[in-house]
Amino acid sequence: MVSRVIPVDPFDLVIFGGTGDLARRKILPALYRRFCDEQMPREARIIGAARTEQSPQEYRDWVAEGLKEFAPRSAADPDAMAGFLDRVDYLPVDAKGEGGWSDLKSKMRANVVQAFYFSVAPALFGDLAERLHHYGIAHEGARIVVEKPFGRDLGTARSLNATLAEHFDESQIYRIDHYLGKETVQNLMAVRFGNVLFEPLWNAQYVDHVQITVAESVGVGGRGSYYDKSGAMRDMVQNHLMQLLCLTAMEPPSRFEPDAVRDEKLKVIRALQSPPLKDIVRGQYKAGDNPSYLDDVEEPDSRTESFIAMKLHIANWRWNGTPFYLRTGKRLKTRKSEIVVHFKEPPHSIFDEDAGSRPNILSIRLQPDEGIDLSVTIKEPGPGGMRLIDVPLDMSFADALGPEAADVPDAYERLIMDVIRGNQTLFMRGDEVEAAWAWTDPLIEAWTERGDRPVPYEPGSAGPEDSAILMHRDSRRWREVG
The missing domain is CATH 3.40.50.720 (NAD(P)-binding Rossmann-like Domain)
Known part of the structure; x- marks a missing residue:
């Protein structure tokens, strides 16, 4: 190719x-x-x-x-x-x-x-x-x-937008989020809107739940002074994870052009319900082979989270009743970012319980090995009756595209060239940024007013145990980080 x-x-x-x-x-x-x-x-x-x-x-x-x-x-x-x-x-x-x-x-x-x-x-x-x-x-x-950061709350975001607007039109401003430049993120739109196979199933009738994970194996390191004023919510959820959520959940735009795409993303943010605090888990990594979070930020009583997980609902017809689970954190087991769509099981199974039927899962991997795979159920080869197993239909870019996969432009390459071309599709609009902060601010204020402390978690783990409990309450479990 x-x-x-x-x-x-x-x-x-x-x-x-x-x-x-x-x-x-x-x-x-x-x-x-x-x-x-x-x-x-x-x-x-x-x-x-x-x-x-x-x-x-x-x-x-x-x-x-x-x-x-x-x-x-x-x-x-x-x-x-x-x-x-x-x-x-x-x-x-x-x-x-x-x-x-x-x-x-x-x-x-x-x-x-x-x-x-x-x-x-x-x-x-x-x-x-x-x-x-x-x-x-x-x-x-x-x-x-x-x-980024495009402000640290709604007030500062509005002020920043107003300052830029004094001298530049919105059509001239490119707010860059490198996650949107990743090949797989754009392939998410291609998979959804370019294949009749998926879009008819992309709704609450067929999707049980969606998981979005951005896991990092490193700690805050030399960014301690900055990070402690932000935390995982401001640093990752308000922008990166919010954008991934929007691209996963948005309605099909009328055409693939900047404002049509960004209009649909904005609708998702405005339909995003504010979760109760019981559906949010915040954590801080403890000491292990490396210093703890508190050592990294040199603040002995810091209540800033290095990990956050939450269960969210989108109040619209497409996603009514389908939860979206988001999590991100530092010093976890491995570096991994993915969007995982768990489809519902067939409404009626013709096979015995011993056959082992499982739901289909679509995984969009953002890093480290970009690609897409879909688990499908087949009969296990061999005699002995009908035994069902899951097999992946795997499209790893490195395997599917051969040596040229190594030459796929990285996010900054694509986004900078989009700036030169004048294409704002993969850049955030001012009203998107403000809507995201309008949703984020009340949550931060709520746990700050309560004086909540993040839950300690082991470095190299999947995060706090409370995060697993968040899923277990709904008889679900996180996809393994490692």
């Missing part, structure tokens, strides 16, 4: 925070891989901008070292490396002052796509937007890319 790469239009991409960790680990390697796949036109330019005083050549040297570490396979080609670095420039720019802005204006071209990546703390978003406007740097078709 040969993938068809369509080059994008010439562009100037300015990376504010161009010397930061995100630029080094994700943004620049993603751009380099798109260059190696010949999707980046010859006229494209990448301009790093940060407070650091250094020459463009010093910045190129720094970029080259980062590519060798984070894109080693592609970086082995010296001609490709040289060609990419020829497109890289650098300017010292003071986000909160006046230094460097006139120089940046002189470098920008008016006849190409302009994109500005705000790879900085959200507190600087307003300063950057105001200066781009004040110095006349961004033309009418310019696009800005902003990273």
